[in-house]
Amino acid sequence: MIRTEALDRLPVRHCVPELLAALDRHGTAVLHAPPGTGKTTLVPVALAGLVGTGRPRRVLVAEPRRMAVRAAARRMAWLLGQEVGEAVGYTVRGERRVGAGTLVEVVTTGVLLQRLQRDPELAGVDTVLLDECHERHLDADTALAFLVDVRAALRPELELIAASATSDTDAWARLLTSLDGASGPAPVVRGRGEGFGCEVHFAPPPAGIRPAHGTRVDPALLRHIAATVRLALARHEGDVLCFLPGTGEIARTAGLLDGVDAEVLQLHGRAPAAVQDAVLRGGAERRRVVLATSVAESSLTVPGVRIVVDSGLAREPRTDHARGLGSLTTVPVSAAGAAQRLGRAGREAFGTVYRCWAEAEDGRWARFPAPEISVADLTGFALRVACWGDPSAAGLALLDAPPGGAMAAAGSVLRAVGAVDRDGRATERGVLMARLGVHPRLARALLDGAGKVGAGRAAQVVGLLSEEPPREYGDDLATAWRTARRGGDGYAGRWRAEVRRLESALAAVAPAGRGAGRAAGSGLSDDAAAGLVTALAFPERVARSRGEGSFLMASGTRGEVGAGSVLRGAPWLAVAVADRPVSAASARVRLAALVDEETARAAAGHLLVSEEQVRWEDGQVVARSVRRLGAVELSVRPLTDPDPVLLRAAVLDGIRREGFGLLHWTREARGLRDRLAFLHRAVGDPWPDTADAALLERAEEWLEPELSRVRRRADLGRIHAEACLRRLLPWASGEAARLEQLAPERIAVPSGSLIRVDYGGEQPVLAVKLQELFGLEATPEVAGVPVLVHLLSPAGRPVAVTADLASFWRDGYRSVRAELRGRYPKHPWPEDPSKAEPTRHTRARAARGR
Template identity: 70%
Template sequence: MIRYDALDALPVRAALPGLNDALAGHGTAVLVAPPGTGKTTLVPLVLAGLVGDGVPARRVVVAEPRRIAARAAARRMAWLLGEKPGGSVGFTVRGERLVGRHTRVEVVTTGVLLQRLQRDQELSGVDVVILDECHERHLDADTAAAFLWDVRQALRPELRLVAASATTDAAGWAALLGGAPVVEAAGVAYPVETVWAPPAVPVRPPHGMRVDPALLAHAASVVRRALAERDGDVLCFLPGVGEITRVAGLLGGLDGVDVLQVHGRAPAAVQDAVLAPGERRRVVLATSVAESSLTVPGVRVVVDSGLAREPRVDHARGLSALVTVRASRAAARQRAGRAGREAPGVVYRCWTEAEHGRLPAFPAPEIKVADLTAFALQAACWGDPDASGLALLDPPPGGAMAAARSVLAAVGAVDAAGRATARGERLARLGVHPRLGRALLDAGASGAGAEVVALLSEEAPREYGDDLASAVRAARRGDDAYAARWRREVRRLRQVSEEATGSAAGAADARAAGLVAALAFPERVARADGGSYLMASGTRAELSEGSLLRGSDWIAVAVADRPVGRRHARVQLGAAVDEDTARRAAGALLAEEDEVRWADGDVVARRVERLGAIELAARPLRDPDPRLVREALLHGLRQEGLGLLRRSAEAGLLRQRLAFLHRHRGAPWPDVSDEALLARVAEWLEPELSRARRRADLARVDAGQALARLLPWATGEAARLDDLAPERITVPSGSRVRVDYGDPERPVLAVKLQEMFGLQRTPEVAGVPLLVHLLSPAGRPAAVTADLASFWRDGYKGVRAELRGRYPKHPWPEDPAGAEPTRYTNARLARGN
């Protein structure tokens, strides 16, 4: 018996004439209706002709982004008709189908809809498709919309399309659907008071899947506060199942209050209890599924943790995974609205009003942030490999598409042009990520991969442990909601894999678990190496204490993360394998190459067999490629410096002289810094470098002789080296004194003071005054000057007074500027030298 009283109370009824007119005239429409108005339940029944007058009987498919929402919507519509699901209204989600011969409204997940479109592009027998909750911008929903528009444009112009949402980019969707009319339904919204309830002390921001336990404890305390301060049921938003379980534990012992958990893993009985009025007061702990997809009656209070889970490319897992993020302002608005569905309500937000203004306006579209491998395969099978012809609100990022095509090419799903191969079409029909599909098809004649792939398709409970084979055994004997879903998925995968391969499936064992994991993630096969595992990708991974995988020489890592502050990845789920399995699964990474490199201070030449970054075997290479040897020697020079060459005193002096001239004269005098010399090595060291084979050969190279090749011989300037930067200069005493060019800015002349008597002008080289270090008769510095005339006039008196008594045998004239320079003592001067 149809429940007309409930149907008549739904506010969306007022928008139905406009929606019917839009579909009759244009064939497409955008329906904007707030949560609770009946857009998910009444609209499909009316469009199918099951209620109301004047609408012909049609077959309607409603696409929901989540399994829990699909089941709930079907149950609600069946209840409104006075039926059970499977009659006029049915549903299909992955691994579960409840549809009868007379079903006119079928609720499916967007993933199921995509599978149908790939099998039957015309959607034969379907008259209307409703894409519900399209504002959530799930990748499957965006893809389905693009495919459906193609179908309507090219094959079935009579197919009617409705994009329905609580809050959406109505203009964008309308343009996408060819200028579709926008039909708006008014909702009944009661005022909702906002209470800002941040933690008393700062909490750590989310990282990956991790949430600070202090924030969860605070959320639990806010729930208790709300129960004490307000009437009605409490709906608390948390990011995921783990956080829901933890907060439920913190709320134990509430008198007269039922604590319920609603999420994708919850048993059907619990989901039904949440969606029906309760006899006692309730606290409902929910993920974002309760933002818009589900209506929870009796709620007057919302407690919002401020966190959500969004998809990101999970490089540790190789699949699109969820990470914890701050919820957007749009999500916070949706959540708060849940408190005002039936009466005035209140929302407790676990953050400050100032923080609220800094939140992102909307959640990121999944196509912008997720792994696009499955999307790229869908597009290739649809006939549009680069997705350039698809009607999408946001184009896929080029880099993500290139990475996706690389994975697809590696598993044989696409050809060189990006077109789907026959194997790719089989992979697309499996309904799992292409990596897991590859493992399912290639696991061997036993067909044992279904159990393992089913476990890897959805995050397994943590209590199952990190050993994949043991986790499969735990799922087999489990009696929870996850195990029930796993068994359904195993049956589905066995059926589709038998259709794809023609072989019957068996039960998974430890060997099969390892093979499947390695086939799905070949770059993450790993070998024990010094207390950790080195993966073929080059990343190191560690096992947790007490892991059943400890002691395995080889493992295949299926799931891993990288905790904050840790250098290595941490294995969350993996399986033991042997080397033969690793070689088979990661055969594309096998390579044998000659390796010539600088290591441990010398050239090492080997022939190495590798599996990615893992060295399998090596043997010495007797006759290495000279080019590789040259590169290794250059690396050694860059790493250890030009000190590897034999550097005589003459070579060091030549380099200093050239550095001085480059500093003060520039070209054509060369830059002789290490960087410049290594950059021009072919010009000055090539003959010696081409003959060298090891470090000892470099040690025999005369650096000075090699450096001389850089002198500007072609211009003739090389002949002026001794004039511009002489090794020695003649001082007034007649001595030839060496110039120290160690500081290219100002060379130094260290000479005994008496040998410079009578010289008024400071000596120069290349026009640069020398810095004169005047030495005592004992050869110790007595004074430093760059202006001899000034020194003789002002500084000499003090030096004479200090040293005259100490060195009485040496001349200390009162007028050094007019005195005769000498190298000798007074006595020797008296004897006539």
């Protein structure tokens, strides 16, 4: 019997007629309904005509999480007074409960994508409702883009609804009509009602709490959250739903609540199905404290909850595309996420919310969570869009374009496993991989591993890789495999179901090869089979020991195995799970399998390289022949006759790092370099630039053939820089002959002396004793540039600087004469130096000379 009273309490019922009318007119709509109003449960059954007066439709509801799928189907069936599998059913990976009369089927967005790729027309489906679009999961974004394509090209009658509990509706409205030719955006239907409401208390932590960093959360904050839960239990009635960023914080907070007068339950995506069902079923006689991750933000009603304690933290994925490693980072919850969490408190009655941050911080955070497409590994996405026929995703209706770097990294992986061709188009193998319903890496391991260890064993190892085993299983994959086989916990049950699904999927896409590997792989131990399949999935993560629990992966990333691990002494590993914390030099190896070098080379054959390496190292050229697997060196031998091109590059690198001072520079060589630099500034072409960067760029031109004879630093010291630099002079044009004319090394002064010109500064400098310039009225020039004259005393000390000698004789000389004639009485100090006779000597010696 339909539970009419319960349906009538759902505020979203008031907007159902408007939604049905919008679909009849446009075929698309955006539904905005606040948390707790019934959009997930009432709207689908109304669309299917199971309640109300709407025409019958076959409705597909897509939810972002398996837990939400089961909970939504169970709730809808209860509202109809039926069992799941009758009018309402569900499908998640490895589990399906539908019947011949099912009109509403709830699925994960991942299952929806698989169906779209097998059957783009979605035959038999009238309406698709994508729930919780605001969470911006990659699968949901992709599914909506594909559905818009389907409406535009195949089934214009297919109805689409994007449902969101937050107010970011305009973008969805534009997206739903971007490719289907309709005029204007899709209509937005707004449901009113905020449930029963709640009061908000801010409970900021004490001073001194350190901000979250990577996955580390200050234990003092967890103690504060636990204390807030205890306070809430003492002050208010009802169960408590406490939001924490991850399973580690949930476990630690559960420990801090030991002895509390309530049942403490841990709710997260990896919790056993029985625990999830118990939390969502409610009806317990004892009060409950449910510690949950963000999985409880939306699509779920946790019965009995009247109080929400919000840590203010969430966990988001980050991907290091260069190293092929993923990690999680703790971030402040978005404003949309905080609103979703708040809405959990007032779904069944007036509630209370404790926010564990200062009121002054409220509203400063991001409006919405980061779209997964902007931060996630896009390998699976790239294969999907390639199979869809749009490898770049440029023609898809996406709110955010995929980042170019992430797509390039994904394309590299897909080409390596044979899933796409050089142009990014899906190969026949890639299409088969996409149908297996796992990450392309795991699809490669399943397909290729089945032929080497047997389909069953390959499926079992891939099942372990697709969902990381609990930490208590250890970090050795083979040991975790044995534990799962004999285990009776929730993980083991999910693993066995996934193995059955993988075996079935493998048989469907490659029936002829299903048992081909049985005999070939029967002699392999569990350790060898686990290592081989893992290496096939993650070839760039095969790693060689560096001692002391440290490993170098083929990708170039260092990995560290935990103290006490059985893996520490292994010569080679295939790393299945590793993360690289923020600012850490090495990745932490969470799960790995033993392999030998032969297996590593077979699995990562595309990374096998033989090359000559010639480099400058510790003041000498090191030349060797190297065979390597990515960054891991397999064998090394010295080279006696290295490639001259590589040799020159190595020597130039040494000069680049250590400077041209390694060459033999005489005073004449340094002077020549300065003269050429001056002419390059003053005259320009064809005089060469002699700055370091320019000399490096033309090094082979002026340092050959000396470069080819260099093996160490001392060899560079035997290269005479002056002779080499002269090769840069403009000989071809004949200008080289004018070097002494344009930039002479020395200038003759009136006394007869040849004085060296210093070209090292911005302006050429002539340092000369004052008496030697008597009688010279004009300032000497080089290449049309007046020199800067440094006038010296008879003792060679500077007394004046001028670029205008005539002006100095007229205005400056008198004061210099007055100062120096008493100090140097033996030297001539005429009143008119411009008419005096120049001399290098005293008056007496000059007179004897006459």
